[in-house]
């Protein structure tokens with residue numbers, strides 16, 4: 011049996027189902043992200059696990075125990091929030107000791123546990139400071155420490171890095187993951203930021219409209235998106251539309267001025283509307299030559315803009331059907347704006363979905 015189980019969990023607010031029949035199982039060693047756009051139900055799901063909300067339907071089990079109707083402090087869970095929620099008039103030490111005082115632990119044990127957290131989070135020397143005397147990263151570490159000091163069975167994090175600048179966020183991502191691995195308890199991490207989810211998680215649950223669109227290893231979510239929504243939401247990709255036709259191990263999409271071949275897709279009847287997604291980094295470029303003949307998985311384009319992103323260059327390309335973006339390592343041949351090129355990609359890099367029913 012899994013360490014944490016959500017069994018058919020739903021939450022209704024008035025006429026809105028914020029969470030809709032969610033079933034998932036999380037193992038003890040896992041770092042799991044709930045990734046989805048604003049309003050998709052991530053926070054509500056996390057609050058249900060924490061015991062801050064009672065589900066309208068379904069059950070929550072932690073470590074074999076049905077905790078659905080237990081209050082937060084009886085579940086062995088801790089939660090870290092975006093707003094840090096530190097007490098401004100208490101020192102770092104007091105902020106960390108507070109949850110333990112609430113649990114009425116003996117003084118010696120409180121000291122021991124606060125010392126442990128100060129050590130693992132590299133906060134020693136800052137015990138006597140007040141929150142406004144700390145950097146953003148240090149404040150976030152204290153908030154994390156306050157979650158860990160109670161030695162929870164699971165740590166829940168709700169966009170804890172959203173208020174930090176990019177560089178600090180990336181440092182903290184590494185740090186948070188390191189603590190999760192060392193502690194050996196599951197972290198469940200809510201974010202709308204795909205980079206955060208991809209950098210830290212073992213598995214990612216993509217949340218959409220209160221439902222889990224897919225719950226899979228991060229590489230599967232990125233490399234083999236199960237739905238068009240995931241293809242659009244995770245990574246950066248280019249979308250092409252057309253009509254499907256199947257032959258052997260290939261499904262072909264024919265659109266305005268383009269032919270795309272993808273691995274066989276069983277769910278696309280011939281003549282149905284389909285959408286193909288190709289990630290920016292899968293699109294390769296070569297200089298156009300006068301004899302170029304039209305080919306599948308290739309299009310003639312002109313470079314409109316070049317955006318430098320450190321190790322990568324992002325090329326915005328104009329073609330007969332609009333614009334696409336190709337992202338290439340700077341170690342490859344570079345092209346400048348105005349150059350005519352052929353953009354091409356592999357059949358195995360095409361993700362194809364039905365577009366029937368799309369507006």
Ligand SMILES: Nc1ncnc2c1ncn2[C@@H]1O[C@H](COP(=O)(O)OP(=O)(O)OP(=O)(O)O)[C@@H](O)[C@H]1O
Pocket residue numbers: 023024026027028046047048049050051052053054055202
């Ligand atoms: N207390 C509440 N009362 C009524 N509706 C609510 C309440 N809490 C959330 N909702 C609604 O439930 C849906 C899911 O909200 P939730 O906060 O879980 O989404 P989220 O994915 O965490 O979004 P965000 O990233 O913006 O925090 C939204 O439509 C929201 O308006």
